[in-house]
Amino acid sequence: MMMPVADNTPAFLTMAMAGAILPQLIIAFGIALALLLVAWRRSQRTIALFTGVVIVMALLANISLLVTPAIQVTQLLKVDGYSTFAFSLILISALVALPMSHKFLSAQIEVHDEYYLLLLLMVLGAGVLVTSDHYASLFLGFELLSISLVGLVGYQRESQYSVESGFKYLILSASASSFMLLGIAFIYSVSGDMSFSAVISKTIYNQPDLGVFFQLGLLLFVSGVAFKLSVAPFHFWTPDVYQGSPTPVTMLLATISKIAMFVVLLKCFAAQQYLLLENVQQFLLIFAITSMLLGNVMALKQQNLKRLFAYSSIAHMGYLLIVLIVTSEQNLAFTWQSVLFYLAAYTVANLSVFIVIELLQQQLTTQQADITLSDIKGLFWRAPSYALLMILAILSLAGIPLTMGFIGKFYILSQATIAHAWWLIAALIVGSGIGLAYYLPLIFKLFSAESSPDQNVKISVKNIVEKVLVYSLVGVSLVFGIFPEVINQLINT
């Protein structure tokens, strides 16, 4: 390690700091190299392999960081155990999405280097978001994430939905970020500091004019984030964009973007103690309850699988908001643990679901854009490994024991019970009850005996990468569902 010699002023960026953001640096460097690689040789395989190597390296660097203590990197970033864990989740999601993307892209003749660049940019944005400790870095990460996602969402040009969903996402995402920017400006105008760790005196909140201004700023900021999290009433884009984007992108949208946004929201709220503000709590309460109920009710009648899981993700963000609402200063560590565990469970389940959808889409002989409920009829008898993965994922989303989702729900219920938030618990129970009414029929469909004649072909998993992915996800969801302590330990270190 390099030590500054005979210089007492603190260095702007020490080696320790650089080490702490090494994963992000690797990704950033990888992006630059990937650009050079494109200039040198355009090949689908090379760029995919290169992206994979970059992500794996970042993941390894990140895992080694899990044991190091929290460190502030300049004013902008703060790397601690929580952000490192969240970034690991993000990198794993990207790693799972990569072969899926490759498979999807190699079906076309064109060489799609830019897709991988956008993917890496998105991961970088998420990496900045989870470590940010300042509104400026938050906005930077937010924009990096959004803009690359806009490119990805509209990527499949020949698809009928691509323009629609791309534009929808672009326009709404842009307005969300402008909302957020305005909110940040309001907050800054009152507090005079953009850092999360800034100490704002409690009296500001209660001042007649400044306090209102401040709270308005907060509301605008929260709605910007809520848009990304697709929390009701900012959820309208979700089903359309989920349906319209290529499945690997939907996978990224459902995992990376949600993880990063939620983590940064909690980080910001925890540091600035907005949680204690009654008005903020009330808004979040309304958001959470409407999300839980609306998401589940809307999912009931969906025939399209991607739309169904879009609505289910709205409900899940509602569940997760409960933790944010009921948390208090004393049990912040427990809050982090709950949120990260729930996010991990949610990520594994969504990755599993969308892998199955993507693989089924590739199996379809006809040029059909969407996977509907009738396509998964009798899947258990045709492709047991896919169906098993899907069943585990659905059970996890429904919060049934043996899966990670149940432990996640146990965390949320514990939090809410400690805080005596009975209304939220009631909404959660009602929401889960409604949720079962669409999760369970999905499983019944997988088991149903009759399937249309052209689907009677047995699907066999040939590709070795796919095999590894499917079986390892099955293993992960089972092992961590039965022994959740492993993840608890990881988060706690």
Add this chain to the structure above:
Amino acid sequence: MTLSFIMLALLVAGGVVWRAEKQWQGSAKWLSLITLALLATVFTVFVMSHNTDFTQLQVLSRVTWIDTFNIQYSIALDQLSIVLISLTWLLAIICVLVSWQEIKTNVGFYYFNLLLTIAGIIGVFIAVDMFLFFFFWEVMLLPMTAIIAIWGHENRHFAALKFFIFTQVSSLLMLVAIIATGYFHLTQTGQLSFYYLDWLKLELPLSVSQYLMLGFFIAFAVKLPSVPVHSWLPDAHTQAPTAGSVLLAGVLLKTGAYGLIRFVIFLFPQASAQFAPIAATLAVVSIIYGAKMAFAQKDFKRLVAYSSISHMGFVMLALFTFTNVAYQGAIVTLVAHGLSSAALFALAGMIYQRIHSRNLNDMGGFWQSAPRMGGFALAFAGAAFGLPGLANFIGEFFSLVGVFQVMPTFAILAALGLIGSAIYGMVLFQSSFQGTAKHEIIDLQARELIICSSLLLMLLAIGLYPTLLLKFSYGVLT
């Protein structure tokens, strides 16, 4: 250790059976039968050789599981669980026998689910960590739902969904109560605990415990089932395959009663006493409503399903009187109902296999072609309406005697249910076995004879010599 081994063995055997059926057709049923017989023997030997008499809860193992919440894998055994587990073994074997020819598609996977359900049920009866209990509570639910949804009758998906949602939503309430009690333990003693024996020592003020008790009560009342939350049962029973109905009526309902005894009454005695009038009212309504609905049914299995609601009402009524005699009666009723309703559902399955209908209008005059079946049907119907000499009579008699000491009005009202049960019992028998013959059916085969006679023998044994069970269950009471 042995019990954990048994559950693990059931799980592994399930997997083996599933694979084996793919290799050698027809091997699954034999393998399941052998596994169940073997494990039942292991269990018996284990209980016999243990040098205590299990009057008190014997903790068998305690291993840390999820350290964050101080959750342990802890299992224990006492006489109540032994009785119910023995019933489970018996009915599990009956289940394999009744499915022998009924299940024709995906046979391997069927037996996998059956074995898994049994593992879950055994887990429910021995878990003493509340988290573990909840875990098993759900584990037994999933394969059971699969059995209904995959191998059931025409309306199976709806029935399975209804069954699952009712149980799941109510058990979420229980989960909240479990967590709340755990954290109450934290505030009282400074340590989070989900361990049953820790909870027994907890001093809960009535203002808290009444809500906690309600969370548990609702979950168990749904499972039992008691009246306002019973509507899943007729559907689930009617649509399930025969073995599914046998298992549901025979054992799954008993987990509700078991929960009421172990967790509601023992953990929250004060709150339960306060709640007793409401519970007793619900129970009496269940008894009369179940009996009334039963004799209005045209579907053989639906009739038996409603009669189950009526019988379980007796159990709940007896439990909430907190008297020794009534407890005895409740436990005998549990076992007796498990045997008799299993027998009736098995009969329904046998008739369905012959005439492909469950409708009583399609039946009639079976006695002429199948006198042996008729004899058994008469005996089982007699058991259901509490004929002296059979086990159900003992259970109902003791329950009513116990109830009469505390709540005489309720006992008198509940006794009305007995008249109802005589009516539906006779309706069932007359419309299927008497009258003009509508079908010629084959009489009982050897396999079916074994099923019926073993169940009847058990019913007779308990009916004539109830001390067999009364002596055994005495230790549960304090």
